[in-house]
Amino acid sequence: GQQVMQIPQYQHVQEGEDFTTYCNSSTTLSNIQWYKQRPGGHPVFLIQLVKSGEVKKQKRLTFQFGEAKKNSSLHITATQTTDVGTYFCAGSPGTYKYIFGTGTRLKVLA
Amino acid sequence: EAGVAQSPRYKIIEKRQSVAFWCNPISGHATLYWYQQILGQGPKLLIQFQNNGVVDDSQLPKDRFSAERLKGVDSTLKIQPAKLEDSAVYLCASSLDRAGGVDTQYFGPGTRLTVL
Numbered sequence: 548g549q550q551v552m553q554i555p556q557y558q559h560v561q562e563g564e565d566f567t568t569y570c571n572s573s574t575t576l577s578n579i580q581w582y583k584q585r586p587g588g589h590p591v592f593l594i595q596l597v598k599s600g601e602v603k604k605q606k607r608l609t610f611q612f613g614e615a616k617k618n619s620s621l622h623i624t625a626t627q628t629t630d631v632g633t634y635f636c637a638g639s640p641g642t643y644k645y646i647f648g649t650g651t652r653l654k655v656l657a
Numbered sequence: 658e659a660g661v662a663q664s665p666r667y668k669i670i671e672k673r674q675s676v677a678f679w680c681n682p683i684s685g686h687a688t689l690y691w692y693q694q695i696l697g698q699g700p701k702l703l704i705q706f707q708n709n710g711v712v713d714d715s716q717l718p719k720d721r722f723s724a725e726r727l728k729g730v731d732s733t734l735k736i737q738p739a740k741l742e743d744s745a746v747y748l749c750a751s752s753l754d755r756a757g758g759v760d761t762q763y764f765g766p767g768t769r770l771t772v773l
Contacts, residue, residue, distance in 0.1 A: 551699075580762070589748060589764040590700065635699050637762075644713050645762065647692075647699035 549574050551638045553648040561656050566623040568651035570636035577641045579612055579619045584650075585632040593621075626655045659683065661765035663749050669771045675737035678768045682730070682751030688712075689726055690762065691734050692748040700748055706732065707754060736770075744772045 550573045560566050570579065578597040582590035594603055596612035596619060603610045609622045619636055633652045637645040662681040670676050682689050688707050692700035703722065704714040708729040717724070721740070726732040736743055746769050750762040 578760075580760075582762075589767055590750075590762075592761045592763070595759045595761070639760075644702065644705060645690075646702070650699045 549638075549640060549646055551636060551646050551648040553634075553636060553651050555651055556649065557652045557654070559654045559656060560626050562628060563625050566626050566630070566653055568621050568634050568636075568653075570619045570621075570638070570648050572617045572638045572646075574640060575616050576638040577616075578639050579616075580637045580639070580645065581610060581619075581621055582635045582637060582647075583632050584635065588632075590635060623653075626653070628655050628657055631655050661749055661751055661763050663747075663765035663768055665768055666766060667769050667771075669773065670739055672741055672772050673738040675735065676739055676770065677733055677735045678747050678749075678770075680732045680734070680749030680765060682732070682749070683763055685753065686751035686763075687729070687754035688752045688760075689732050690748075690750040690752075691724055691732070692750065694746045694748055694767070696745070703734070739770075739772045741772050744770055746770070 553570050580595045581593040584590045594610050599616050600614045601612040607624045611620045633650045635650045636648040639645050664679050690705050691703045693703050694700045703717045704724045705712040706726040709726045724734045746767040748767045749765045752760050752762045
């Protein structure tokens with residue numbers, strides 16, 4: 548079946564350092580979403596990418612969708628302690644169905 | 658606007674017992690999802706409804722899990738009988754199902770199930 552993998556599984560960074568998580572799908576996606584889940588919380592929507600090669604920015608967060616629409620990345624510039632949590636990508640093959648990735652857990656050391 | 662409501666928040670049961678979870682999506686949201694999230698993993702889709710019809714239940718263990726969405730609003734997810742490996746957080750999410758638009762999923766707080 549379709550799989551969505553993320554690397555790395557864990558990342559510890561010093562506050563102020565940059566962070567990147569990568570998402571790879573086994574099949575082509577119609578769109579991809581990114582979610583953040585704080586410890587003990589539920590996933591919260593961050594963004595949706597639809598077009599091949601699309602790049603979107605939200606303050607310190609930069610999201611990219613690969614040209615082949617099979618991979619994506621999330622880059623955080625100058626991490627803050629509020630960035631702590633697990634970041635999930637969720638790929639859609641279509642029909643509003645989403646397959647969540649394995650997640651990258653980010654810890655930020657003050 | 659009110660968010661996705663779920664109850665109960667926590668449930669502890671013995672294996673082979675049955676349990677039911679309830680979800681009330683955001684008003685007007687046509688699509689409702691049930692996910693299972695095992696500790697340390699990403700949410701796994703169990704079943705997806707569009708209004709009161711099932712869109713996808715390919716990963717629902719139908720020998721023990723069942724779900725319904727009467728009148729296209731509230732939904733219940735039932736496990737009967739429960740196994741130890743069912744211990745997880747069960748997340749309900751809803752989306753507006755707006756064709757061509759951003760299909761944001763709004764998640765409820767989840768129900769943490771522990772099977773002893």
